[in-house]
Amino acid sequence: MILNDGRLMPQLGLGLMRFGSESETAAVLSRAVSAGYRLFDSAAVYGNEQLVGEGLRQCGVVRQGLFVTTKLWNTEHGRLKARAALTGSLDRLGLDQIDLYLIHWPLPMEDLYVDTWRALIELQGEGLIGSIGVSNHTQEQLVRLIEATGVVPAVNQIEMHPRFQQHMLHEFHKQHGIVSQAWSPFGGGGTGEVPVLSEPVLIKIAAKHDCTVSQVILRWLTQLGASAIPKATSMKHLAENIGALAFDLDHADMVEIASLDSEYGRTGPNPMTFAVKDWSAS
Ligand SMILES: NC(=O)c1ccc[n+]([C@@H]2O[C@H](COP(=O)([O-])OP(=O)(O)OC[C@H]3O[C@@H](n4cnc5c(N)ncnc54)[C@H](OP(=O)(O)O)[C@@H]3O)[C@@H](O)[C@H]2O)c1
Numbered sequence: 034m035i036l037n038d039g040r041l042m043p044q045l046g047l048g049l050m051r052f053g054s055e056s057e058t059a060a061v062l063s064r065a066v067s068a069g070y071r072l073f074d075s076a077a078v079y080g081n082e083q084l085v086g087e088g089l090r091q092c093g094v095v096r097q098g099l100f101v102t103t104k105l106w107n108t109e110h111g112r113l114k115a116r117a118a119l120t121g122s123l124d125r126l127g128l129d130q131i132d133l134y135l136i137h138w139p140l141p142m143e144d145l146y147v148d149t150w151r152a153l154i155e156l157q158g159e160g161l162i163g164s165i166g167v168s169n170h171t172q173e174q175l176v177r178l179i180e181a182t183g184v185v186p187a188v189n190q191i192e193m194h195p196r197f198q199q200h201m202l203h204e205f206h207k208q209h210g211i212v213s214q215a216w217s218p219f220g221g222g223g224t225g226e227v228p229v230l231s232e233p234v235l236i237k238i239a240a241k242h243d244c245t246v247s248q249v250i251l252r253w254l255t256q257l258g259a260s261a262i263p264k265a266t267s268m269k270h271l272a273e274n275i276g277a278l279a280f281d282l283d284h285a286d287m288v289e290i291a292s293l294d295s296e297y298g299r300t301g302p303n304p305m306t307f308a309v310k311d312w313s314a315s
Contacts, residue, residue: 034260036187037210040164042100042133044255045275046072048216048264050079061266062088068271074190074216074262075126076104076137077118078312082125090127101126102262104137104168104190105153108310110145115152119161134162135190138169138307146170150178150186166190168216169304172205179209190214193259194229195250195290196298207258214260218250221300222264234293238286244277251277253290 034044047070052058058081062073071094075085082103089099103126109118122131134153139146146167153165166188167178179185189206193199193215206213220229229235235246242249247263251274254261265271282290302309 034212036164036212037185038164038187040132040187042164042188042212042260043070043072044260045251045277046070046074046100046102046260046262047271048262049073049075049081049085050264052079052081052084052266055084057266058084059088059091061271063092064268065271066092066094068268069275070271071098072100072102072260072262074102076106076135077109077122077125078104078106078137080312082122083127086126086128096128100132101128102133102135103131104135105149106310106312107138107140107308110136110140110143110149112148112152115149116156119156123161130161130163132163133166133188134164135166135168135188136170138302139167139171139174139304140308141174141305142308146174147177147181150184151182154182154184164188166211166214169307171304172202175205175209175211185209186211188212188214188260190216190262192217192299192301193254193261194218194220194298194300195232195235195253195293196220196229196295197300198291198294198298200294203257203259212260213258214262215254216262217300218254218261218263219247220298232293234289238282238289241286242280242282244280245273247273248277248280249282249286249290252280252282253287256282256287
């Protein structure tokens with residue numbers, strides 16, 4: 034897909050949160066690259082940027098063929114800290130440029146996200162970042178960033194899945210040329226009384242198209258125009274997920290999936306109140 038700054042980003046990628054050991058990370062990255070993944074979603078707080086950088090270098094794909102995202106953590110807001118945070122991520126990943134750098138959470142109670150955004154604009158101007166964006170930002174926060182700087186984020190990475198569809202925010206993104214990128218597209222995989230992946234409506238649609246529920250969810254997201262970064266580790270899951278662009282859902286499927294939205298569907302933190310700095314405590 035084409036971002037609002039003219040750069041290309043793969044629509045589907047691999048989420049890299051909560052990967053285990055060094056060998057597991059390298060093995061999953063190697064599997065993912067051979068399955069066709071080129072977009073990799075890391076974050077300073079995941080603590081694995083170094084392993085991700087090393088793993089990707091071992092995969093045999095030229096740097097230009099990869100799209101690496103990482104994110105500025107909550108302790109690093111503000112103009113000066115943002116520069117140091119980016120330098121740290123570049124060093125750990127072993128890269129000269131991050132393809133997509135995101136402000137991980139807005140922390141409205143600290144009111145520094147506009148300053149942080151100004152820093153990202155400067156760092157992009159210096160060539161250290163390809164595209165700049167945010168994560169977990171509300172419509173009001175996006176309006177503030179745009180009005181203060183005139184620069185529209187390329188991406189807003191948000192919780193987005195059949196039980197928490199974020200229709201209004203996604204519409205706002207579309208109007209402003211911002212890509213909605215879905216985190217936890219499977220609702221994290223196993224939460225709730227009936228996990229999203231066991232939702233009967235999705236099972237029925239999957240049977241109709243002779244595909245898996247994960248593929249139905251990813252196709253629903255991509256047909257809406259969103260990007261998604263599911264986490265997966267086995268070759269079976271990796272291949273299923275990247276194969277989700279090979280069929281189309283029809284209008285009736287899209288309407289049925291829309292009916293699964295719930296105001297109680299959020300599985301992650303609320304961006305208006307989330308202020309955690311110490312990840313290990315969260
Ligand atoms: N910006 C943010 O604030 C934020 C917050 C949360 C997450 N994220 C990003 O979003 C990524 C994904 O979110 P997530 O890890 O919370 O959850 P998720 O992608 O919704 O779900 C991951 C779970 O689904 C399972 N799975 C993957 N493919 C499957 C398939 N085809 N069939 C059945 N199960 C499958 C995985 O199992 P296996 O591992 O066994 O394959 C794992 O248990 C993260 O890795 C991270 O990069 C960003």
